[in-house]
Amino acid sequence: MSAISEDVVDSASISAASTKRRSLWLLAIRNPNVIIGGTILAIMLLIAALAPVLGTIDPTRIDPAGRNKKPGTEITYKLDDGTTAKRVAIMGTDSLGRDVYSRVIYGTRVSLAVGVAVAIIAVLIGTIIGLISGYVRWLDGFIMRIMDGLMAIPGILLAIALVSIWRAGLITVIFAIVVPDVPRVVRLVRSVVLTVREEPYVEGAISVGTPTWILMFRHILPNTVAPLIVQGTFLAAAAILVEAALSFLGIGIPPEIPSWGNIMAEGRTLFRVFPHNIFFPGIFLALTVLAINIMGDGLRDTLDPKMSKKV
Amino acid sequence: MSTEAKRPVLEVRNLSVSLPSGADRVHAVEKVSFTVSPGEIVCLVGESGSGKSVIAFTVMGLLAKALKPTSGEILLEGENILAASETRLRQLRCTRMSMIFQEPMTALNPVMTCGEQIDEVLNTHTKLDAAARKAKIIAILARVKLPEPERIYASYPHQLSGGQRQRIMIAMALVLDPVLLIADEPTTALDVTTQAEILKLIAELQDGQGTGVLFITHDFGVVAEIAHRVAVLRWGELVEMGPTEKILSRPEHSYTKMLISSVPSIHPVHRDVRKDGPTVLRTEKLGKTYSGSGFFQKARVVRAAIDVDLDIRRGETLGIVGESGSGKSTVARCIARLIDPSEGKIFLGDTEIATMKASKLRPHRRRVQIVFQDPYRSMNPRITIGESIIEGPMNFGLKRDEAIVRARKLMETVRLDPNSLDRYPHQFSGGQRQRICIARALAMEPELLIADEAVSALDVSVQKQVLELLDEIRVRLNLAVLFITHDLRVAAQICDYVAVMSKGRVVEYGSAEQVFGSPKDDYTKALFAAAPGRNWEFGKFAAA
Numbered sequence: 089m090s091a092i093s094e095d096v097v098d099s100a101s102i103s104a105a106s107t108k109r110r111s112l113w114l115l116a117i118r119n120p121n122v123i124i125g126g127t128i129l130a131i132m133l134l135i136a137a138l139a140p141v142l143g144t145i146d147p148t149r150i151d152p153a154g155r156n157k158k159p160g161t162e163i164t165y166k167l168d169d170g171t172t173a174k175r176v177a178i179m180g181t182d183s184l185g186r187d188v189y190s191r192v193i194y195g196t197r198v199s200l201a202v203g204v205a206v207a208i209i210a211v212l213i214g215t216i217i218g219l220i221s222g223y224v225r226w227l228d229g230f231i232m233r234i235m236d237g238l239m240a241i242p243g244i245l246l247a248i249a250l251v252s253i254w255r256a257g258l259i260t261v262i263f264a265i266v267v268p269d270v271p272r273v274v275r276l277v278r279s280v281v282l283t284v285r286e287e288p289y290v291e292g293a294i295s296v297g298t299p300t301w302i303l304m305f306r307h308i309l310p311n312t313v314a315p316l317i318v319q320g321t322f323l324a325a326a327a328i329l330v331e332a333a334l335s336f337l338g339i340g341i342p343p344e345i346p347s348w349g350n351i352m353a354e355g356r357t358l359f360r361v362f363p364h365n366i367f368f369p370g371i372f373l374a375l376t377v378l379a380i381n382i383m384g385d386g387l388r389d390t391l392d393p394k395m396s397k398k399v
Numbered sequence: 400m401s402t403e404a405k406r407p408v409l410e411v412r413n414l415s416v417s418l419p420s421g422a423d424r425v426h427a428v429e430k431v432s433f434t435v436s437p438g439e440i441v442c443l444v445g446e447s448g449s450g451k452s453v454i455a456f457t458v459m460g461l462l463a464k465a466l467k468p469t470s471g472e473i474l475l476e477g478e479n480i481l482a483a484s485e486t487r488l489r490q491l492r493c494t495r496m497s498m499i500f501q502e503p504m505t506a507l508n509p510v511m512t513c514g515e516q517i518d519e520v521l522n523t524h525t526k527l528d529a530a531a532r533k534a535k536i537i538a539i540l541a542r543v544k545l546p547e548p549e550r551i552y553a554s555y556p557h558q559l560s561g562g563q564r565q566r567i568m569i570a571m572a573l574v575l576d577p578v579l580l581i582a583d584e585p586t587t588a589l590d591v592t593t594q595a596e597i598l599k600l601i602a603e604l605q606d607g608q609g610t611g612v613l614f615i616t617h618d619f620g621v622v623a624e625i626a627h628r629v630a631v632l633r634w635g636e637l638v639e640m641g642p643t644e645k646i647l648s649r650p651e652h653s654y655t656k657m658l659i660s661s662v663p664s665i666h667p668v669h670r671d672v673r674k675d676g677p678t679v680l681r682t683e684k685l686g687k688t689y690s691g692s693g694f695f696q697k698a699r700v701v702r703a704a705i706d707v708d709l710d711i712r713r714g715e716t717l718g719i720v721g722e723s724g725s726g727k728s729t730v731a732r733c734i735a736r737l738i739d740p741s742e743g744k745i746f747l748g749d750t751e752i753a754t755m756k757a758s759k760l761r762p763h764r765r766r767v768q769i770v771f772q773d774p775y776r777s778m779n780p781r782i783t784i785g786e787s788i789i790e791g792p793m794n795f796g797l798k799r800d801e802a803i804v805r806a807r808k809l810m811e812t813v814r815l816d817p818n819s820l821d822r823y824p825h826q827f828s829g830g831q832r833q834r835i836c837i838a839r840a841l842a843m844e845p846e847l848l849i850a851d852e853a854v855s856a857l858d859v860s861v862q863k864q865v866l867e868l869l870d871e872i873r874v875r876l877n878l879a880v881l882f883i884t885h886d887l888r889v890a891a892q893i894c895d896y897v898a899v900m901s902k903g904r905v906v907e908y909g910s911a912e913q914v915f916g917s918p919k920d921d922y923t924k925a926l927f928a929a930a931p932g933r934n935w936e937f938g939k940f941a942a943a
Contacts, residue, residue, distance in 0.1 A: 288771035289779045289787075291737050292836070296791025296843055297764040310781050 116390040125383025132376050136196040144190035145175070147346040151185030159188075159364050180364045182354055191346040192369050198347035199328045199376060201258070206265045206327035207320040213266070214273020215312065219304055221274060222281025232278070235271035243268045243330050244337070251339045261340045265327045276319055280312045314391035321384030325377045332373055348373045406477070407434035408578040408611035409458065409496075414471035416453055416462070416635075427453040427466055428635045435579065435611040440602070442614045442622045442643070445632035446658075446858035447829075451615045453635075455581045457481075458613070459498050460488040476578060493520050496579040497572035502588050503564035507556040513567045514552030517574055524575055535574065543570045543600060562593035566600065573604060580605065581613045586621065590722035591885070595929035598625050617858065619662045620888070620932030623647060631655045648938060656940035661863040663888035665933050667911040670895055676713035677748075679846045679879035680734065680767075683708060685743035685753070687729050703729040705903040707743070709881075711847065711896075716873060716880040718894030718911070720887060722926070726903040727883045731851045734881065735769045736760055748846070765795055768840035772852035774832035778824040784835045785820030791843045802842075809838040813868060830861035834868065841872065848873075849881045854889060866893055887930045891915055899923045 116122055135142065145165070154163045159180040165173045179188040221231040247264035254260050284290060290307050298307075334340030335349025336356075343350050348369035355365020416428040428450040435441045443451040456462045458473055460480060473480040475496055483491070492498075500506040508516055514536055521532045533552075540548035543566040556564055565585060572580055582601065586594035602625055605612050616622060622629055622643065629647070630640040631654065639652040650656045685707040690700045704726040711717045719727040733740040736752060745753040752763050771777045778787050788809065789802035797805070807817035813834040824832055833853060840848055850869065854862040870893060873880050884890050890897055890911070897914040899907040899922065907920040918924050927933065 288773060288777040292769070292771065292777055292787075292839065293779070293790065294737060295735050295764055295767070295769050296839070297761050297794045298790060299794070302794075306782070307779050 116387055119386040119390050121382050121386025121389070125379045125381070125386060128375060128379035129383060132196055132200060132379070135193060136200050139193045139197060142193055144193050145187055147186060147190040147194045148344055149186060151181065153185065154181050155185040156183055156358065156362050157181045158362070179368045180362065182351070182365050183358060188351065188365060188368055191351050192348065192372055194346045195348045195351060195369060196372065198258070198341055198345065199331060199373070202262060202265070202331040203324035203328040203380070205262050206269060207324040209262065210266045210269040210273050210323055211316055211320050214270045215277050215309075215316065217270070218274040218277025219281060219309065222278040223285065223300075223304060223308070231274070235274050238267060239271040241268055244334065247334050248339050256339065256342050258341060261331055261334055264334070265330050269323050269327070272323070273316070273319060276315055277312050280315060281308055284308050284311045318384055318388040318391060321380050321387060325380040325384070328373065328377055328380075407436045408476055409435040409613065410474040411454070411458070412472050412474070414454070414457065414473060415469045416450070416457055417467050417469045419465045424634060426635050428457070430471070431632070431635070431637045432471075433630050433637065433640055435613050437578065437611050438606065438609040439627045440605060440612040440614055440625055442616060442626035442629045443632060444616060444619065444622055444629055444658075446617060446860065448634070449632040450635035451632050452583055455498065455583050455613065455615055458581060459492065459496065490524075493572070493577065494524050494575045495577050496581065497577045498581040498583065499565070499568045499572050499585045501584040503561065503568050504556060506568055507564060509556055512553050512555055513559070517567070517571045520571055520574055539570045539574045542604070545570070561589050562596060565589065565597050569600065569604070573608070573610070576608060577610065579611045579613065581615070583615045584617070587616070587618070591887070591931070592722065592925060592929040594621075594931065598931065601625065618931065619647070619659060619859070619937060620930065623932030623935040631658065647935065650940065657860060659937050660939045661860045662937040663863070663866070663892040664937065665888050665891050665915070665930055667891040667894070667915045669912065674712070676715065676877075678710055678712050679748065680881070681710040681746040682734065683744040683746070685730065685733060685745060686741050687733055687738065688741040702903050704733065707905055709898060709905070711879040711881060713846075713879055714873065714877045715895045716882050716893055718882045718884060718890040718897045719900055720884055720890045720897060720926075721900035722885060725900040727900050728851055730900070731769065731849050731881060731883050735767050735849055736764070737769070765791070765843045766845055767847045767849065768843050768845040769849040769851060770833070770836045770840055770853040772855050774829045774836065774856060777836045778832060780824050783821050783823055784827070788820070788835070788839045788842050791839065805842060806838070809841050812841065812872065813838045830857055830865060833857060833865050837868065837872070841876070845878070847879045847881060849883070851883045852885065855884065855886060862889070869893065887927065899926065
């Protein structure tokens with residue numbers, strides 16, 4: 089019977105349906121949420137990178153004569169060489185006479201650094217542990233109970249403990265935020281691994297003698313990329329908030345380094361009289377976290393439709 | 400049974416349903432017309448994508464929003480459903496027309512008892528009081544032959560078997576005596592013995608009530624069993640319609656001829672087997688026990704396979720047939736060492752592999768290859784089929800260039816274009832993918848090829864091609880094949896020897912002719928008796 093030969097693949101006819109996978113990423117960058125969130129985030133990144141040339145002055149510079157000025161006040165500065173210069177403090181100054189605008193702009197660096205660092209570190213560590221936990225069944229129970237234990241530690245309490253042991257600083261803060269985040273990534277990766285390892289194509293790879301490490305990196309790990317990117321954005325947003333909260337409580341970044349949390353902490357006492365000390369860093373903080381969350385939502389809708397409401 | 404000139408309960412006239420733009424064709428259903436008379440069972444038959452389910456959903460007014468009926472009308476007792484409002488449709492559903500689905504577990508609400516779910520129908524559509532409703536429900540549960548209706552009334556769906564759940568669905572569909580029952584592949588998810596009971600039940604109920612039934616299926620065995628008239632669909636068009644007997648024995652359209660010719664016969668063909676080949680695989684008292692013991696739960700022990708003794712020689716096909724849960728796949732996966740057997744021995748040639756450590760096992764992996772059921776999940780969607788095929792040989796030290804040469808040859812063996820090696824799995828159809836999987840298995844130059852329900856997910860015409868290919872490869876490479884299937888017809892056509900499994904044990908084992916011709920075990924007899932359309936010999940028509 090000639091039926092079989094009829095079915096021979098016609099190369100031309102199937103080329104039309106090609107590259108479905110790659111277009112998923114194209115779809116993602118066309119998603120309005122991703123565009124809006126990504127644009128705001130890109131602006132924030134630019135601000136962080138270009139902080140010194142955005143009309144800022146030294147954010148740690150104390151000016152006893154120009155304390156607690158409202159936004160828009162013109163201030164006369166005495167420069168190091170003895171001359172004076174005038175400039176408008178568009179966001180006012182704080183109780184030590186430091187320029188809030190410069191502090192907020194430089195603070196962007198700290199916030200973004202914390203967000204990105206936490207997301208990357210937590211995802212990396214979590215992925216490795218999650219792969220092991222999902223694939224090596226006898227280790228699973230043991231690892232997951234440790235993870236459950238870690239999840240029970242509130243990040244802020246851990247940070248307080250760490251700061252009292254080590255010195256306060258960026259590394260300590262990042263470490264304190266990463267620890268309770270890792271189990272979330274582990275759970276996600278583990279669940280993907282558990283589902284994918286039952287797929288016939290993974291069993292097919294086992295039966296053609298594929299070594300375990302190739303199995304993991306070639307056949308299993310790529311399935312975790314999309315959900316991890318989504319999870320990573322949410323981790324970054326949460327980390328920025330936690331860092332701000334820690335700094336606000338005085339247990340995060342040391343006060344001499346400008347971070348949004350520090351600026352707000354400093355402005356807390358005089359909030360009723362000079363709200364600008366809290367208002368401006370607050371706006372930046374909210375905007376950044378909102379942008380990351382919007383982008384994460386958009387990425388989830390396109391890359392990981394199972395997790396989103398609309399299919 | 401009679402189909403005299405009564406007014407049809409359902410009349411579909413010139414129905415077209417359009418697909419969203421970007422689909423592979425313009426219409427899901429195009430200019431389809433047919434009728435269903437009272438007391439008549441009309442089967443819509445077609446392969447996947449033929450539009451048969453779309454017709455059913457259009458009639459029920461349950462069509463997905465992306466699909467739009469563009470022309471024609473659907474008359475239910477003379478009333479045009481396409482023009483009916485949503486409120487009117489809601490009134491009609493269950494009272495005048497009902498539908499049962501393929502998968503009764505997902506069609507029932509898991510958090511409501513079966514009684515409550517039927518009660519909901521009555522409560523919505525009738526003014527009966529609680530006691531009258533309950534009496535009516537108990538009566539319908541008895542009518543669909545469910546044991547202990549009172550107990551079933553209070554049971555949740557998960558407490559019932561698949562067949563019982565489908566009976567609940569039927570009870571719910573028929574409780575208000577609709578004139579039209581639409582059954583969308585209602586027995587496809589069920590075992591063959593359960594399927595036979597459900598088919599019998601549907602036939603009895605509709606005969607007694609004079610209900611018209613629109614029965615959707617892809618299985619010609621079921622058609623032969625139940626249909627009065629048959630409508631054959633292809634790519635949304637109705638190619639042929641007529642009384643069952645005529646369509647099955649004297650089809651006119653070439654497509655119908657091709658379809659019916661593709662249905663494997665239930666009578667085994669005589670196959671010459673050289674009984675002198677060396678034994679490739681032998682199992683001795685192979686067993687697999689699953690024991691799930693949680694920290695706080697009592698240990699549950701499931702014996703999935705018990706004392707399985709099999710042997711296969713070179714060039715032979717051994718079939719394992721059985722219903723779901725009979726342990727046939729467990730045996731296959733133990734032999735491929737995808738799971739570790741709990742007891743017994745597996746000899747691959749002279750090597751015992753049942754208890755071999757994973758590290759020592761690796762060289763022997765090459766010798767047994769497996770082809771899985773689901774062609775859509777058997778290949779990593781992220782890598783090209785070429786990479787999939789050469790992965791195995793390269794694991795065993797073959798150079799990339801040589802592996803690619805081998806892959807190209809194998810693509811020709813499985814009748815695919817060797818130049819399509821750089822394509823991704825989603826660019827192929829189900830049958831093509833299954834061939835690629837066969838090529839991937841053959842790339843390892845195995846001694847034993849395991850086909851675990853390898854053709855079950857395929858349409859009958861594609862199934863035939865893949866079966867022919869498998870058999871051809873077995874002869875050419877003198878392979879031993881272990882063929883796992885639930886489909887007796889397929890087993891009859893491809894197997895030299897057959898092992899019938901039930902509840903983890905091999906209950907009958909012998910040559911295909913012997914097992915099919917004169918089954919000895921009661922279970923085997925029951926299994927054969929339940930095969931749909933067993934009394935019907937599907938003709939082989941010259942393909943046009």
